[in-house]
Amino acid sequence: MQEHDLSFVRAQMVAEQAPPLRERGLVRWLRKNLFANITDTIFTLIGLFIIFSIVPPVLNWAFFNAQWFGTDRTFCATVVQGGMQPEGWSGACWAFVRAKFLQFMVGRYPVDERWRVYLTGLIFVALLVPMLMPRVPRKGLNAILLFLVFPIVGFFLLSGGYFGLREVPTPLWGGLTVTLVLAYVGIAVSLPFGIVLALGRRSQMPVVKLICIIFIETMRGVPLITILFMASVMLPLFLPPGTTFDKLLRALIGVALFASAYMAEVIRGGLQAIPKGQYEGADALGLSYWQKTNLIVLPQAIKLVIPGIVNTFIGLFKDTSLVYIIGMFDLLGAVRLNFADANWASAQTPITGLVFAGFIFWLFCFGMSRYSIFMERRLDTGHKR
Amino acid sequence: MKKLITALLGSAVAIAAAPASAATLDDVKSKGYVQCGVSTGLAGFSAPDDSGDWTGLDVDYCRAVAAAIFDDPDAVRFTALTAKERFTALQSGEVDILSRNTTWTISRDTALGLNFAGVTYYDGQGFMINAKKLQGINSALQLSGAAVCVQSGTTTELNLADYFKANNMEYNPVVFEKLEEVNAAYDSGRCDVYTTDQSGLYAIRLTLANPDDHVVLPEIISKEPLGPVVRHGDDQWFDIAKWVYFAMLNAEEYGITQDNLDEMLKSDNPNISRMLGTEEGSKLAADLGLEEDWVVRIIRHVGNYGEIFERNVGAESPLKINRGINALWTKGGIQYGPPIR
Numbered sequence: 001m002q003e004h005d006l007s008f009v010r011a012q013m014v015a016e017q018a019p020p021l022r023e024r025g026l027v028r029w030l031r032k033n034l035f036a037n038i039t040d041t042i043f044t045l046i047g048l049f050i051i052f053s054i055v056p057p058v059l060n061w062a063f064f065n066a067q068w069f070g071t072d073r074t075f076c077a078t079v080v081q082g083g084m085q086p087e088g089w090s091g092a093c094w095a096f097v098r099a100k101f102l103q104f105m106v107g108r109y110p111v112d113e114r115w116r117v118y119l120t121g122l123i124f125v126a127l128l129v130p131m132l133m134p135r136v137p138r139k140g141l142n143a144i145l146l147f148l149v150f151p152i153v154g155f156f157l158l159s160g161g162y163f164g165l166r167e168v169p170t171p172l173w174g175g176l177t178v179t180l181v182l183a184y185v186g187i188a189v190s191l192p193f194g195i196v197l198a199l200g201r202r203s204q205m206p207v208v209k210l211i212c213i214i215f216i217e218t219m220r221g222v223p224l225i226t227i228l229f230m231a232s233v234m235l236p237l238f239l240p241p242g243t244t245f246d247k248l249l250r251a252l253i254g255v256a257l258f259a260s261a262y263m264a265e266v267i268r269g270g271l272q273a274i275p276k277g278q279y280e281g282a283d284a285l286g287l288s289y290w291q292k293t294n295l296i297v298l299p300q301a302i303k304l305v306i307p308g309i310v311n312t313f314i315g316l317f318k319d320t321s322l323v324y325i326i327g328m329f330d331l332l333g334a335v336r337l338n339f340a341d342a343n344w345a346s347a348q349t350p351i352t353g354l355v356f357a358g359f360i361f362w363l364f365c366f367g368m369s370r371y372s373i374f375m376e377r378r379l380d381t382g383h384k385r
Numbered sequence: 386m387k388k389l390i391t392a393l394l395g396s397a398v399a400i401a402a403a404p405a406s407a408a409t410l411d412d413v414k415s416k417g418y419v420q421c422g423v424s425t426g427l428a429g430f431s432a433p434d435d436s437g438d439w440t441g442l443d444v445d446y447c448r449a450v451a452a453a454i455f456d457d458p459d460a461v462r463f464t465a466l467t468a469k470e471r472f473t474a475l476q477s478g479e480v481d482i483l484s485r486n487t488t489w490t491i492s493r494d495t496a497l498g499l500n501f502a503g504v505t506y507y508d509g510q511g512f513m514i515n516a517k518k519l520q521g522i523n524s525a526l527q528l529s530g531a532a533v534c535v536q537s538g539t540t541t542e543l544n545l546a547d548y549f550k551a552n553n554m555e556y557n558p559v560v561f562e563k564l565e566e567v568n569a570a571y572d573s574g575r576c577d578v579y580t581t582d583q584s585g586l587y588a589i590r591l592t593l594a595n596p597d598d599h600v601v602l603p604e605i606i607s608k609e610p611l612g613p614v615v616r617h618g619d620d621q622w623f624d625i626a627k628w629v630y631f632a633m634l635n636a637e638e639y640g641i642t643q644d645n646l647d648e649m650l651k652s653d654n655p656n657i658s659r660m661l662g663t664e665e666g667s668k669l670a671a672d673l674g675l676e677e678d679w680v681v682r683i684i685r686h687v688g689n690y691g692e693i694f695e696r697n698v699g700a701e702s703p704l705k706i707n708r709g710i711n712a713l714w715t716k717g718g719i720q721y722g723p724p725i726r
Contacts, residue, residue, distance in 0.1 A: 073591065073703060081596055082703075099435045108437035171464050233470050236477035327425050327465040337433060337465075339565065340426030342703040345591035347572065350565045 062355070065091030067348075071099070076346040083346065093348040097356045100338050104356070107174015107334055113166060117177055120157045123150060124184075132371060134378060147188050170248035174329040176360065178248070182255055182320040182330065187313050189256040194263025195302075199293065201264065202271055212264070219261030225322055227254040232326035251323050259316045266308040270301030303379045310372035314365045332357045409481055409615070409622035410674050413454060419461045421447035422471055422480035428588035429698035429706070430486050430506075431463075439463050443484040445693040446505055446613055448686065450482060450629050453679040458686040468539075472497050475616055482626060483614040488540070498617040502626035505612050506698075507710050507719065509605035510544050511583040513590070517598040519577050525604040529554040532576040534567050536560075541581050544607040568592055582609055587704045621674050628673060632680045634722030635660055636689035638713055643688045646681065660725045669725065680725075690720065 021027055034044040067076050067085070076093035077083025085091075097104070106117045127146040130136040158177075161167035173181070200212035219227075231250040239245075274297055282292035302309070324333040335353040338344065413419050423431035423443050431441040444463065451461035466474050466485055475483045476498065486508075487493070489501040512525050512533075522528065525548075535542050537560045549556045559576040561567045571579045572593050579589065583601065590596045615626050636642075639657050641649045649657055658664045662677035670677045687693060691713075698706045712718025 077591075078594075081594070082591070103433065103435075103437045108433060108439075111436060169462065171462065229469075233473050236473055236479060239477075324425075325467060327467045327470055329425075329465065333425075336565075337426040340428045340432035340588075341434065342428040342432065342588060342591065343434070345428060345588060345703060347592050347594045350568070350592065354565075 061090060062092050065089065066094050067091055068094050068098070070095030072343045073346045073349070076344075076348050076352075081347060091348065092355065093344075093346060093352045096338075096344050096346075096349050096352055099344070100335075100353075103338065104175045104331060104334050106177050107329055108172045109168060109174070109177070110166070110172065113160070113168055116157045116160070116165065116168075120154045121177075121180075123153065124180075151185075151188070170246050171328075173248065175334040176331045178323070178328060178333075179317070179320050179330040181248075182252060182323065183313075183317045185252050186255045186259045186316045186320070190259035190263040190312070190316070191309070193256070193260040194267055195298070197260060197264035198267035198271060201268055216261045216264050219258055220265065224255070224258050224319055225325060227258055228322060228326050230254075247326065247328060251326060251328060255316070255320065255323075258319075259312065262312050262315075263309065266305050266312055267301065269308065270303075270305035271297065273304050274300055303376075306372055306376050306379070310368055314368055317364060317368070318361060331360060409619045410454070410625065413481055417455070417460060419447060419451045419454065419482060420464060420480045421450070421461050422464050422466045422474050422483040422485050423447070424485045425465045425467055427486055427585075428591075429584060429702060429704045431465075431484075440697065442506060442693060442697040443486060443613075445687050445697060446484045446630065447482060449633060449683045449693075450626065452682045452686040453625070453629050453632075453675055456676075456678075456682045456686075472499065475499065475614060481615075481622070485614075486611045487614055489610045489612055493614075499614045500617060500623045500626075502613045502615060502623065503630045504610040504720075505630060506584065506610075508582045508584050508609035508611050510541055510580060510607040510609065511586055511605055512602040513571075513579045513586045513599050514577060514602060515571075515574070515598055516600045517595075518574065523602070525602045525606070526552060526554075528556065528578055530556065531578045532557040532559050533578045533580055534559045534561070534571045534576040535580050536564060536567050537562050539581075540607075545580050548606040584698065584704075584706060587698075587706050591703055624673060625675065628725070629679075629683060630690075631722040632660065632683055632725060633687075633690040633693070634713065634720055635725055636680065636684050637691040638715060638722060641684055641689060642692060643684060646684050650681070656724075656726075 018024065019028075022031060035041045070076060070093075074083040075095050076085070078085045078087055078089050080087065102114070106114055109117055127142065127150055131139070131142050131146055136142070156162055156165070158173065158181075159168060159170065197212050197216055200208045201216065203209050203212070228251055231254045232247060235250060278296055278300065279292065282296045287295065321330050321332040323330055324336065329337050335357045339350050339353060421444075423439060423441075426432055427441070427443075429441055430443045431439055434440050447461050447463070448458040452458045454460070464474065464480050466480070466483070471483055471485050471487065472493070474480050483499075484505075486506070487501075488508075489504065493499050494501055512528065514522060514528075514531075516522075519531070533545060533556050535545055535558055542558070542560065545556075545558070556578075557576075559570060561570060567579070567581075568589055570576060571589075579586065581589070583605065586601050590599060593599060613626055613630065615623050639649075639654070639660070641657065641661070650661055650663060652658060652661075655664070659667060659669065660680050662670055662679065662681065667677070670679050673679070676682075688696070691708075694708065694711065695701045698704045699708065708716070708718060710718050711720055714721040
């Protein structure tokens with residue numbers, strides 16, 4: 001006879017249960033990340049308070065209360081300010097940006113010639129995009145087109161005076177066009193020139209080395225604003241009267257030389273990071289100086305300093321707005337120039353214009369930064385940490 | 386030290402200027418346009434409109450010069466110049482004429498080798514206060530101890546210091562470099578008083594949140610006669626620069642406007658027919674180096690002084706500045722055009 005065993009032994013497995021509420025899903029995430037202990041909780045609450053006190057007013061200003069359409073300042077001013085908005089209204093004056101948008105993009109370029117700017121931009125994008133995509137073949141040809149052919153084509157298209165194109169003097173250029181021209185020339189010149197200067201500075205030849213050091217240290221020792229100022233104010237005094245050469249060209253040369261000096265130092269950092277064994281190995285293989293540099297040293301050095309190079313590019317891109325002080329109107333300059341238009345003067349105009357300019361700058365700089373991260377990952381061969 | 390630099394700059398400018406005295410009019414005619422230096426944006430004086438064309442009082446003066454020479458107000462190219470660049474640009478021949486709200490002073494007229502062609506706008510530094518905050522103040526002499534917003538690196542800052550010192554008053558300067566920053570600081574109440582040229586105060590009122598709370602005080606603490614400038618050494622060009630402006634003043638005095646120009650051309654008034662070049666055998670225009678109908682061209686394309694004033698800074702513009710001392714001498718102002726005869 002079998003007696004019942006009174007001790008409790010479970011015969012079946014208990015069905016799996018969901019974890020307790022506080023250990024799963026959103027609650028767990030909140031508890032772990034936002035309210036794990038008292039300090040976290042306090043900071044979370046402070047953070048939430050800040051977010052809720054900043055974000056809704058910003059959204060209200062930028063979107064919900066914003067004035068999107070209009071033809072003059074009355075659309076962006078309250079009744080007391082001589083406009084049509086209700087008392088206490090505050091919102092972005094996007095109507096101002098709409099009215100001036102093309103001016104912000106191409107400056108005072110003559111209206112019926114603006115297709116030339118658009119065409120130049122289109123060619124640039126058509127050459128740049130395949131250049132940036134690693135999958136697309138024929139990088140050599142692409143580079144030649146982008147860095148040798150495009151500047152010439154772009155120059156003739158933009159400035160005209162040949163092939164039946166009307167001449168458009170550079171004071172009429174402006175807006176984003178000038179920003180991009182300055183940045184493109186600065187970047188396209190500074191990278192090769194910077195490499196040469198960096199190699200020169202590490203050269204065994206005393207004269208070359210001295211010249212490179214003097215150039216780099218002089219350029220790095222002077223603010224860009226001074227270089228631009230020298231180029232625009234002092235240079236005409238040294239030249240024979242009547243020989244004025246273009247203000248944009250002067251600024252371009254100034255910016256390019258300045259960026260080259262910085263680039264040279266960034267690349268020198270990369271060159272110094274290459275172990276001596278690499279140089280000796282190349283020597284042992286019987287490679288010449290240029291073979292050694294091109295095949296062994298530079299590919300490794302440049303890969304190492306991509307963040308530094310892009311940093312310099314982004315800095316250069318933003319520095320271009322300094323040309324405002326020599327009376328040239330890049331994107332920021334064009335925006336600020338239009339603050340002087342009494343037809344649009346209102347309490348909201350300046351802030352709207354500056355937010356717009358800031359957004360465009362951010363777009364470009366953020367794009368450059370993301371691309372550099374992508375490039376770093378792609379080129380990261382074997383030193384993963 | 387500052388004096389030394391000024392002297393050095395001045396002499397450098399003078400040296401550079403010396404050979405650039407060839408006939409500017411011939412140069413201008415051969416290149417087909419007038420190169421005009423304007424400011425990098427000043428409401429009512431030089432600012433771009435929605436299509437990007439320059440407009441303003443200073444701009445219209447240059448258009449008048451172009452109209453007088455070429456019968457085309459668009460035969461002019463504008464160079465935007467900062468305050469620091471403007472004189473070099475004129476001396477080095479980069480611009481033919483500088484119409485950039487430039488104050489006429491003796492040192493500029495002599496040491497810098499410039500000639501001022503007249504005063505297109507009599508300006509002066511003034512004060513604007515927030516009347517809600519500072520109640521009961523109706524004179525700048527009551528401003529002792531006030532926080533004053535001012536743009537740095539301008540003569541405005543110096544005039545301000547002089548004025549308060551001369552009147553034994555204390556003040557706290559709140560200095561910014563950029564105009565927008567000064568405006569924002571004043572509007573948000575960081576300072577009680579805003580000082581700049583009066584024409585600027587009117588422009589700034591447009592950007593304030595509650596413009597009715599602010600009043601411009603009656604005191605003018607500096608003289609700022611603004612006018613177009615040419616280089617030393619070319620008297621013919623100087624004459625043209627002067628008389629284009631005087632012609633606009635005279636046209637207003639005799640009531641010649643863009644609208645009634647065609648009737649005026651038939652006028653028997655000898656003053657008018659002499660001015661408009663309809664008088665027989667007149668050598669006035671030829672002596673100036675221009676065509677017979679130079680005044681007609683100016684009026685047709687640009688208008689008389691009153692018209693460009695009202696259009697750009699006066700009642701027809703958002704600035705709504707009163708004529709004040711810029712009215713004609715016949716109407717209580719001090720704008721006075723010498724006779725054309």
